[in-house]
Amino acid sequence: AAPILLKDYQPTPYLIEKVDLDFRLNPTHTTVRSKLTVRRREGAAATAAIELDGDDLKLDGVCVDDIPLAEEEYTATPDRLMIPAPAAERFELTIDTSLDPSKNTQLMGLYVSSGTFCTQCEAEGFRRITYFYDRPDVLAPYTTRMTANKKAYPVLLGNGNLVESGDVTGTDEHYAVWHDPHPKPSYLFALVAGNLAHISTDYTTSSGSPVKLNIYVEHGNETRADWAMDSLVRSMRWDEQVFGREYDLDVFNVVAISDFNMGAMENKGLNIFNDKYILADPDTASDADYAGIESVVAHEYFHNWTGNRITCRDWFQLCLKEGLTVFRDQEFSADERSRPVKRIADVQRLKAAQFPEDGGPLAHPVRPEQYKEINNFYTATIYEKGAELVRMIKTLLGERGFRKGMDLYFERHDGEAATIEDFIKSFEDATGTDLRHFMLWYSQAGTPTVTAEATYDAQAQTLTLTLSQETRPTPNQPQKKPLVIPIRFGLVAANGKDVGYSKVEGATVNADVLLLNEAQQTVVFHGISEKPVPSLLREFSAPVNLRSNLSLDDQLFLMGRDSDPFNRWQAAQTVATRLLISRSRGENLPQEASFIDALGEIAADTCLDTAFRALALQLPSEADLAREIGENVDPDAIGRAHEDLRAAIGQRLYGYLRDLYVELAPKDSRFDPGASAAGVRALRNRLLGYLAASGEAEGHGLVKAHFDSANNMTDRLSALVLLDHLNLPGKTEALAAFEARHKTDHLAMDKWFTVQATCPAPGTLARVKELTNHPAFSWTNPNRVRSVVGAFCAGNQRQFNAPDGSGYDYLAETTLQIDGKNPQLAARILNSFRSWRSLEAGRQEKAKAALKSILDSGQELSTDTKDIAERCL
Ligand code: BAL
Ligand code: ZN
CATH class of the missing domain: 1.25.50.10 (Peptidase M1, alanyl aminopeptidase, C-terminal domain)
Structure with a gap:
């Protein structure tokens, strides 16, 4: 099939003013009546056909203004319904279709999961329910009526507010009517019908509107939704405080479903979640799960403004809602937890998921220009790199400028289907900044490599940074242009403080952000009285690979002294990467002992956040190393090097790490899912990993004891991984014990x-x-x-x-x-x-x-x- 191209975008010749849906729900035979109020768009030809999307549909009938159309008046296939030239400018189109949700294994459209009817319509699932303009730029208010067996499906949920419900007299059925007044595209449509339990909370928005919050789960799982509810309330408050955005319906429903392709879905007023991102209790959910629930609940909620109230004109603009909403959920978690720890976790994810995508055959721009299958573009590039672009806009404009731009974007485009150009223009107009060059980040794929060489001239008291950037070719983009790259930096003196400078030449520098916008730039800092170590790309201010001429000793210095926690972590990663790559080639570098001792210092430094200490002690993964090596990769050599360095760390620091492990033991058995208690567990489990890798029998015994005494999933799982992956004594019993304990979950x-x-x-x-x-x-x-x-x-x-x-x-x-x-x-x-x-x-x-x-x-x-x-x- 030919690809769909961004440049071919055309608005539809007809608008849909209103959608009325009537579902008679039955697992094997559901009928759908869709009544659409259709109006020809101003300027469209009177002869224009109306052509609606379908996918695998069975049409039962079609009427215009309640009069059935004769067969020759339309053409219908499972994928398309076409009426060549509707006579009226405005008319009501009624379409009847029937479906078998029980056979829907794609989990797109209307399907049944564990006996519950649910829907997934993004990106193109609505067309599996009825014929429609199934594209994000056709917005309408929806009314949804559902009728179903009352005993099997006591809960009937739709988008918007409940307007009516009751029994169908003389039958064992009941019905509910939901109305969503906010115009929305079809991908945000949802319904749920099932026998579900729920928990509720009353929320009042900052301007005083009451909202009922409900989370629906399978019976028996109610208490496992408490953390999700807590996360939802905190997200709603945060969006009011940080972005000035309030919720806009009487009710907000969330439903957990066990068969789900995605993580969750932001349907208007009715979010549907993969239950993995709702259900949590200490026995079954790890700290990573708690953090994941918090961020996904926030993400879906934040879509209410960035995605729903302002949606995308077409699927090429997917990052407009996804990159922006990921950025918003990252900021939320950073505010709720430790900002540097969150930033490190986000960069780890970006590098693990997006950098390999950008460096391989699936590379595509953050705003692609073509696709064959939109489902394949829900990628780390759209989501995670998309979020990095929003973060760079904030870095370039500053906190206030960013907020002004966001406010203008909401003001201008509320209720519309927008584009990246609209988004960027809001920032330009709000702040008077020219972002034309920045737009290249949206259209150019690939991860730039920035090279930095620093030379200090003691006599002239200057530090010269020679910076260059290069992006390798990606599919369909052989030639790359230089990008605008904000490099947050500091020049670190021997005492760990940043040195000042009298002036700088060769680049625009705003506060601690230097702009690299050419292929090569030579930047000279004057008035520098001692040789500093440059700390570049602090907070990971741009999604690039940085290569510098800093020595391993310089990196060890930054690892111990940089005032930017992100770059302390990054320096540790850089040193570990070099040591591991050398080991994989059969060489041991002399700095290894100093590196291990520096790790020991971070492990014991109680001035640092415990979660940060845990991250700083983590070696780059085998996949990280493969990506760094980049060609001719031998995963076995990398794996051996990884095992050997972990063993070397465990052996050199054994007694020290063991004492710390014992010291950090929990004082009581209460479980606290908060970030600080999770940080202690993370550090203690990291230490346990090195004790296990040491080869010491005592260390191995500690792992089994850790497993046996664990009162939460984080500890139990960490020990199980060590027992299984290192083949330690007690592994078989532990696997069996875990299985017996959790076999029904x-x-x-x-x-x-x-x-x-x-x-x-x-x-x-x-x-x-x-x-x-x-x-x-x-x-x-x-x-x-x-x-x-x-x-x-x-x-x-x-x-x-x-x-x-x-x-x-x-x-x-x-x-x-x-x-x-x-x-x-x-x-x-x-x-x-x-x-x-x-x-x-x-x-x-x-x-x-x-x-x-x-x-x-x-x-x-x-x-x-x-x-x-x-x-x-
Ligand atoms: N819109 C698909 C799921 C999500 O990104 O929230
Ligand atoms: Zn999203």
């Missing part, structure tokens, strides 16, 4: 699956295949598939990349197996091939053959899977 069992699927030891693939026969596993549940197959392919560098190609063949086979049922899920796991070209030649050949086998299988592929396989090759 699918989310906890996902963790048990993932621990085993990510074990770096040989034999894991056979174990993965066995796990897919476990009673708790299901090929139709996306969370289960991701916890086994996804975890193995994306989270097990050594075994997925086994030199015999067995991991690649397994991914190809499972992709084909899943594709017929759930194309989105199949395409998503197939993304694990995205870095195959950076591997050594033998593995490259095997990966390429596996990818080709998907295209040559003879099986009819979904557009989702075909698109990823073709682009990867």
Whole structure:
């Protein structure tokens, strides 16, 4: 199929003024009557056809102004309904369709999950319910009537406010009518019908409007929704305080569903969540889960303004809502927790998920210019890099300028479907700043590499920074231009303080932000009386790779002394990366002992946030190292180097880390999910990791004791990973104990699956295949598939990349197996091939053959899977 192009955008010839939907819900035979008030757009030709999208639809009838159309008056296929030239300028179009939600395994449109009817319409799921202009620029108010069996489906939820409900006399059915007054595109439509329990809270907005907040879960899970509710209330307050945005309906409903392709969905007034991002209690959810719930609940809530009230003109603008909303949820979590720790976590995620995408065959701009399958563009580039661009705008304009720009954006575009140009123009107009050059970040793919060389001239008292930038070619973009790169910096003196300077030449510098906007710039700082160590890209002020001529000793200095916590962490990562890469090549660098001692100092530094200490003690992952090496990668050599350095750290610091581990033991058994208590658990588990890696029998014993005494999932899971991945005594009993404890809880069992699927030891693939026969596993549940197959392919560098190609063949086979049922899920796991070209030649050949086998299988592929396989090759 031909790709869809941004430059081809055309508004529809007709507008939809009003949508009235009537659902008669039945698992195998649901009928939908859609009444649309249609008006020809001003300026559109009177002869213009109305052409609506469908997907796999069965049409039962079509009327114009209540008069059935004769067959020759329209054409209908499962994917399209066309009325050649409607006679009137304004008319009511009634469309009847029927569906079998029980057979909907794609989890797009209307489907049934554990007996509950639910919907997923973004991006193009509404067209699987009824024929419609299923595109984000057609906005209308919706009224939804639902009728269903009262006993099986006592809860009936729709968008907006409930206007009417009652029993259908003489039947065992009841009905509810919901009205959403805010015009919205079809992708924000939702309904839920099921037998669900709920928890409620009364919220009052800062201007005094009451809102009922409800979270719906399966019966018995009510208390596990408390943290999500707490997160929701805090998010609502934060958006009022930080962005001046209030909620706008009488009720806000959230529903947890167990079969869900995405993390969650921001449908207007009726958010639907993957239950992984709602359910939490200390026994089944880790600290990472608590943090994840907090940020996803906030993210979906924040979409109410950035996504719903102001939506996207077309799917090319997806980052307009996603990048911006990720930025907003990151800021929320930073305010609720530790800002530097949150920034480090966000950068880790960006580098782990987005940098490899940007450096491989799936690279695309933050605002793509073409796509074949929009589902494949819910990517780390749109989301995480998109958020980085918003962050850079804030860095360039400052706090006040940023807020002024956001206010203007809300004022100008509320109720509209907007573009990136509209967004940027709001900042330009609000602050008088020219952001034309900045727009290149939206259209140019690839991660720039910034190179910095510092030279100090003692006599002239100058520090010269020679900066350059380069972005490698990406698919369809052979030539790259220089970008505007804000580099936050400090020049660190021996005492750890930033030195001042009298003047600077060669770049615009605003406070501590230097602008690199050419391919090369030489920047001279004058009046510098002692040789400083430049600390560049503080707070990770731009999504770039930084290479500098700082020595390992300079980096060790920054690791211990930089006033910017992010760069202290980054310096530790840079040193560890160099040590590990050298080890993977068979060399040990002399600075290793100093590095390990510096880690020991950070571990014990009680002036630092405990969560920060835990992060600073974490070595770059094997995947991080593969990305840094970039070509001819041998995952086994990296894995060995990683194991060896962890063992070296454990051995050199053993007694010291053990004492600290004991000292940090919890004083009582109460569980506190807050950031500070989670930070202590993170540090203690990190220390345990080194004690385990040391090879000391005592350390191994501590791991088993940690597992046995754990009163929360974070500790239990950390110990289980060590027992399993290091093959420590007690591993088999621990795996069995975990399984016995959690066998009825699918989310906890996902963790048990993932621990085993990510074990770096040989034999894991056979174990993965066995796990897919476990009673708790299901090929139709996306969370289960991701916890086994996804975890193995994306989270097990050594075994997925086994030199015999067995991991690649397994991914190809499972992709084909899943594709017929759930194309989105199949395409998503197939993304694990995205870095195959950076591997050594033998593995490259095997990966390429596996990818080709998907295209040559003879099986009819979904557009989702075909698109990823073709682009990867
Ligand atoms: N809009 C899809 C789910 C999310 O990003 O919130
Ligand atoms: Zn989102």
